[in-house]
Amino acid sequence: MKLTGAQALIKSLEMEGVEVVFGLPGGCILPAYDPLLDSAIRHILVRHEQGAGHMAEGYAHVTGRPGVAMVTSGPAATNLVTPLCDAYMDSVPMVAITGQVSTTAIGTDAFQECDTVGITRSVTKHNELVMSAEELPQVIREAFHIATTGRPGPVLVDVPKDVLQATMEWYWPDTVDLPGYKPTTKGHPRMIREAARLILAAERPVIYAGGGILKARAAESLRALAELTGIHVVTTLMARGAFPDDHPLCLGMPGMHGNATAVTALQRADLLITLGARFDDRVTGKVSAFAPEAKVIHVDIDPAEQGKVRRPDVPIVGDCRQVIDEIVREIANLLATGEVQADTTAWKARVSGWRELYPLAYEPSRAGDALKPQFCLEALRDSVPEDTILVSGVGQHQMWASQYWRFRHPYTWVNSGGLGTMGFSVPAAIGAKVGRPDRMVWAVDGDGCFQMTAQELVTASTERIPIKVAILNNSYLGMVRQWQEMFYDERYSEVYLSPDLPDYVKWAEAMGCIGIRVEEPEEVQPAIDKANQIDDRPVVVEFRVDAREKVYPMVPAGLSNDDIVLPPSQNREYLR
Amino acid sequence: MSYVGIESASVRLHHHILSVLVENKAGVLARVASLFARRGYNIFSLAVAPTEDPRFSRITIVVDVESAPLEQVTKQLFKLINVVKITELDPRSSVERELLLATVRAEPANRGQVVELAKIFEGKILAVGPDALTVSLEGHPDKIDDFEELLRGYGIVELQRTGRVALSKLERDQARTRATSRKAS
Numbered sequence: 001m002k003l004t005g006a007q008a009l010i011k012s013l014e015m016e017g018v019e020v021v022f023g024l025p026g027g028c029i030l031p032a033y034d035p036l037l038d039s040a041i042r043h044i045l046v047r048h049e050q051g052a053g054h055m056a057e058g059y060a061h062v063t064g065r066p067g068v069a070m071v072t073s074g075p076a077a078t079n080l081v082t083p084l085c086d087a088y089m090d091s092v093p094m095v096a097i098t099g100q101v102s103t104t105a106i107g108t109d110a111f112q113e114c115d116t117v118g119i120t121r122s123v124t125k126h127n128e129l130v131m132s133a134e135e136l137p138q139v140i141r142e143a144f145h146i147a148t149t150g151r152p153g154p155v156l157v158d159v160p161k162d163v164l165q166a167t168m169e170w171y172w173p174d175t176v177d178l179p180g181y182k183p184t185t186k187g188h189p190r191m192i193r194e195a196a197r198l199i200l201a202a203e204r205p206v207i208y209a210g211g212g213i214l215k216a217r218a219a220e221s222l223r224a225l226a227e228l229t230g231i232h233v234v235t236t237l238m239a240r241g242a243f244p245d246d247h248p249l250c251l252g253m254p255g256m257h258g259n260a261t262a263v264t265a266l267q268r269a270d271l272l273i274t275l276g277a278r279f280d281d282r283v284t285g286k287v288s289a290f291a292p293e294a295k296v297i298h299v300d301i302d303p304a305e306q307g308k309v310r311r312p313d314v315p316i317v318g319d320c321r322q323v324i325d326e327i328v329r330e331i332a333n334l335l336a337t338g339e340v341q342a343d344t345t346a347w348k349a350r351v352s353g354w355r356e357l358y359p360l361a362y363e364p365s366r367a368g369d370a371l372k373p374q375f376c377l378e379a380l381r382d383s384v385p386e387d388t389i390l391v392s393g394v395g396q397h398q399m400w401a402s403q404y405w406r407f408r409h410p411y412t413w414v415n416s417g418g419l420g421t422m423g424f425s426v427p428a429a430i431g432a433k434v435g436r437p438d439r440m441v442w443a444v445d446g447d448g449c450f451q452m453t454a455q456e457l458v459t460a461s462t463e464r465i466p467i468k469v470a471i472l473n474n475s476y477l478g479m480v481r482q483w484q485e486m487f488y489d490e491r492y493s494e495v496y497l498s499p500d501l502p503d504y505v506k507w508a509e510a511m512g513c514i515g516i517r518v519e520e521p522e523e524v525q526p527a528i529d530k531a532n533q534i535d536d537r538p539v540v541v542e543f544r545v546d547a548r549e550k551v552y553p554m555v556p557a558g559l560s561n562d563d564i565v566l567p568p569s570q571n572r573e574y575l576r
Numbered sequence: 577m578s579y580v581g582i583e584s585a586s587v588r589l590h591h592h593i594l595s596v597l598v599e600n601k602a603g604v605l606a607r608v609a610s611l612f613a614r615r616g617y618n619i620f621s622l623a624v625a626p627t628e629d630p631r632f633s634r635i636t637i638v639v640d641v642e643s644a645p646l647e648q649v650t651k652q653l654f655k656l657i658n659v660v661k662i663t664e665l666d667p668r669s670s671v672e673r674e675l676l677l678a679t680v681r682a683e684p685a686n687r688g689q690v691v692e693l694a695k696i697f698e699g700k701i702l703a704v705g706p707d708a709l710t711v712s713l714e715g716h717p718d719k720i721d722d723f724e725e726l727l728r729g730y731g732i733v734e735l736q737r738t739g740r741v742a743l744s745k746l747e748r749d750q751a752r753t754r755a756t757s758r759k760a761s
Contacts, residue, residue: 117603121610126657129602146657179631180599180660304651 005133006031006164009097010039012140015172018068020044020059020434022052026072027112029099031164044434044463049076051427051456053083057092058431061414062389062439064217066093066147067431073099074112077158078119082421084154085123089418090238091215093152095143096124102162103131116158125153130160133168138177145176150183151302152215183301187318187326195273195297195314196330200339202271202295204347205231208254208283211238211417212276212300216320219243219410222275225328229341232351234262236277238417241407251351255283256555257399260358260564263553264575265351266291267561274298276320279309280418289560299323357574360403361567362549365521370546373397373472376524377404380442380470383528387412388440389432393425393449396478399551401444423452429467430460440468440532447473447497447504454507460538461512468531469513469540474547475499482550486565499544508540516541591620592646593670593742596635596653597661600626604658608635611652617641621739632660636741665742672742674717676724677702681731682709690730697723708733 003011009032013021020042025033036043046052049071056067071080077098087094101110117127126146128139136159143155199205213222219242226233226249233243234254243250254262266272266283272294277283284290287309298305298312299320306315316323335341362374377400390405391414392398398415407413414432416424429443450471460467472478477495484492508515514534518527518541531539552567566572598604605624612619620638627634639646646664654662665672682690690709694701699713713723717740724735 118606121603121607122614131602178657181657302655304648304655306651308648308651 001170002167003170004031004035004164005136005159005166005168007035008133008136008168008170009140009159009164010035010041011170012137012172013041013068014039015137016140016144017065021068021070022046022055022059022431023070024049024052024072024076026076026099028073028101028161029070029076029097029159029164030072031161032070032097032099032159044430044459044465046427046459047455048453049079050082050423051430051453051459053080053094053096054086054421054424054427054453055431055434055456056094056096057083057087057090058391058414058428059435060087060092060094060431061428062411062432063435064093064411065435066095066144068095068097070097071099072112073101073116074114077114077116080156081120081123082419084120084156086416086419086421086424087154088123088125090416091152091211092154093147094154095140095147096154096156098156098158099164100129100158100160103160104162106160116156120156123154124156125151127156127158129158130163133163133166136163136168137171138173141173142176142178145178146181150181151212184303184317185301185319185322187299187316187323189326191314191316192323192326192330195316195327196334198271198295198297198314199229199231199273199327199331200334200341203342203344204269205229205271205273205344206251206265206269207231207233207273207275208236208266208277209233209239209242209275210236210277212320213239213242214276214410216276216301216322218276218321218324221321221324221328223247225273225324225331228328228331230344230348231273232265232348234258234266235407236280236283236417237402237415239277240402240405240413241410244408245406246408251355253402255280256285256557257403257551257553258283259360259403260553260566260570260575261351261354263555263561263564264354266294268350268576269294272296274300274312275324276300278305284309285555285561285563286559289562354575358566358570361552361569363569365546371519371521371524371543373400373474373543373545373549374404375521376470376472376518376543376545377401377444379524380444380528381405383525383532384442385440388442389414389429389436391415391425391429391432391441391443393443393445394420394422395446395449396474396482396549396551397444397446397449397472399479400472403551422446422449425449426453426467426469427456429469430456430465433465433467443467443469445469445471446478447471447475448477450504451497451502454511457508457511457513457538457540464536465538466535467538468534469538471504471540471542472545473499473504473542474545474549476547478547479551481547485550486554487556504540504542508538511538513538513540515539517544518542519544590640590642591638592641592643593665593667593672593740594635594637594639594650594653595663595665595742595744596637596659597627598633598635599658599660600631600633601658604633604656605635607656607658608637608653611649611656612639615645615649617645617649621737623739623741636739638740663744665744670742670744672717672740673714674720674740675738676713676720676735677710677737678724678727678735679708679710679733680727681707681733683707686730690727693723693726699723
């Protein structure tokens with residue numbers, strides 16, 4: 001069967017089970033958009049290529065399947081750089097297809113030419129420039145294989161226009177040909193035994209669970225390990241939902257804005273059971289002062305993570321789910337043969353004490369005061385189905401959302417962790433809703449973030465993707481303001497936006513959404529209820545919140561986690 | 577500072593030799609080089625050519641970096657899809673060779689001395705001009721260093737070294753490997 005390169009490309013996507021492509025056509029990718037008309041693949045026409053990338057990420061986050069973005073050459077490809085880097089940092093499986101000028105024009109500074117593979121080399125797991133139509137099925141097959149196996153990540157395929165127009169004899173490869181790519185999934189048996197022994201011997205163990213748990217679909221395994229051993233679990237920003245917040249063993253989020261108990265439990269532990277986490281600086285604080293008495297078991301599928309930040313006592317390279325299952329089996333065997341787990345009662349008592357003394361806290365607003373953002377989030381949390389997918393941008397609102405939400409299920413939290421991409425939430429929420437149309441999807445956004453990618457709400461309206469957006473409008477770049485207040489003597493430099501400009505309600509309406517403004521505490525609940533009832537178009541609820549509100553607790557950058565700054569109503573006295 | 581600088585000096589304390597087997601494909605060298613560039617590590621010398629199997633090339637990289645950061649770069653290198661195998665070669669258990677080409681000033685009066693020097697080192701005279709000679713020398717990089725140093729006295733017009741290529745020695749144990757397996761060690 002003779003096909004054009006373009007037909008082969010679309011057919012290859014179909015063979016990979018792709019059901020939706022987020023994209024925007026242009027000169028060089030035009031040939032691929034023609035066979036798309038005859039395909040069952042749904043195409044979502046974005047308003048900016050960055051939106052296509054973040055939508056693909058949001059889709060991948062909630063479905064576990066690779067998100068696909070397709071855009072043209074030059075400026076479209078460069079607009080995709082931010083989402084590619086975002087997906088790379090957060091290990092999100094994604095395949096990006098970019099048009100390229102014809103092979104004969106490459107290197108001539110042709111119209112809309114850029115060195116896409118060169119530019120994206122360091123922000124992709126792999127990329128490939130396709131030089132002939134015959135290669136297309138093989139390259140696409142390999143792209144999906146690489147994106148979804150091992151440590152997942154974005155893969156970019158750059159396709160010149162003449163390659164799309166050429167004809168080729170269709171085939172579908174049975175295998176991938178990647179002699180240099182064989183991810184290890186099974187943990188080393190000796191290391192597994194060593195880990196099991198350490199776990200049973202530890203008196204102050206903590207499970208430090210990261211995003212790898214979700215990537216490996218290991219939430220059930222994690223729960224089995226925690227419940228078998230009775231060990232507390234902290235879930236990093238990327239792992240929120242991997243272990244239910246209402247589980248008695250869940251300590252919540254550690255890190256720069258983690259709660260005092262999670263932060264301190266890591267600090268005082270004698271064993272960190274690190275599962276799919278990477279000792280990010282936002283978790284460790286000053287590395288040399290992080291968990292000084294702890295031995296470390298580090299499970300990660302990426303060998304380069306072993307010893308990158310903290311030298312592990314027991315490194316285990318492998319798939320989190322397989323390795324945890326193996327550790328659980330090993331522990332069960334040891335217990336069955338008469339081994340006894342060390343007594344952790346004293347430690348658990350300390351942890352319970354911290355939980356009691358150091359809950360998350362904010363001052364409720366008094367009558368006439370501005371709304372508290374935390375109050376709005378609590379109201380939202382208590383008014384939506386428990387499997388609601390929450391998507392956030394980056395900044396104060398993101399930290400409050402992670403802190404105050406109660407995640408009960410995996411894959412209900414989507415955010416930009418590693419790269420910290422402002423503007424992530426609106427397009428990512430759209431992608432999430434496309435992936436899980438059966439779920440309610442709320443984006444929590446800041447006013448600064450919202451202004452970066454809000455135009456994708458036009459996409460949402462047009463394509464009838466009914467997401468809901470809660471803007472916590474404090475008229476500032478809130479996290480920057482917080483740093484300027486705390487670390488720059490309240491010298492506020494270029495951080496004020498405006499409460500009224502733009503008019504968010506009018507803007508939402510102009511984009512085909514319902515817009516609701518909330519200024520008083522008694523308006524909060526009715527607005528949320530109204531938004532929850534709308535299911536035929538996107539809704540934007542603007543909460544006018546207190547600009548002076550800060551995110552607590554906070555570990556100032558570069559300091560030890562022991563120097564955690566608590567809300568004004570608490571002090572560190574008992575955090576020992 | 578260029579990121580693929582080729583200096584001409586002997587291998588110093590922190591120098592490590594990596595032998596990297598890669599797929600013989602467009603762009604692979606750029607991927608490898610950019611991992612070093614990204615971290616500001618200077619590549620001291622680099623040689624690349626296809627192996628006995630035309631699907632693969634072998635890159636010999638000499639890099640000036642402490643052991644701990646090298647381990648991280650090596651692991652990152654191994655994450656590249658096109659990188660098949662990485663071996664760190666210990667100079668004590670590997671064979672190393674390099675090729676030097678040099679055009680040296682050689683007036684008729686001292687031409688004989690230059691020819692004599694080349695003969696002692698078992699080099700070859702490739703071209704003779706009225707006041708200059710082009711010589712070649714193949715051998716261990718240390719020997720090349722010595723030869724180059726001696727040529728300097730006569731005035732070097734142009735010089736090109738290939739950068740070292742290396743393989744592990746056959747006898748004794750196989751080359752010391754580091755971070756080449758996907759298993760943690």
